[in-house]
Amino acid sequence: MLHPEVRAMFPDDMAKQKEKLVSVLNTVVTSLHKLESLVPTVEELGRFHGRKGVKAEHYGAVAEALLWTLEKGLGVAWSLEAKIAWTEAYTILTETMQSAAVKA
Secondary structure: OOOHHHHHHOOOOOHHHHHHHHHHHHHHHHOHHHHHHHHHHHHHHHHHHHHOOOOHHHHHHHHHHHHHHHHHHHHHHOOHHHHHHHHHHHHHHHHHHHHHHHHO
């Protein structure tokens, strides 16, 4: 486990959480050409996470875990370009989420 300190923030049964994450990632990937349409949803997600106690440093832990998972899952298909693109997309999403959480 990359960041065991955040494990307590999640339910014991992670099946539903995993489904939600995959769903959100799928939405992001299929909407990359129109990211502005995601802003209201991403802002609400940020407010929700803010109410749950998610802090700025947690987003970095998630970024690390996400990139690690993609690298391991994609294997030789993982490239520097993919890492840069995912990092940029995740950064945009987290900045939007954090901004909304602060304003809530």
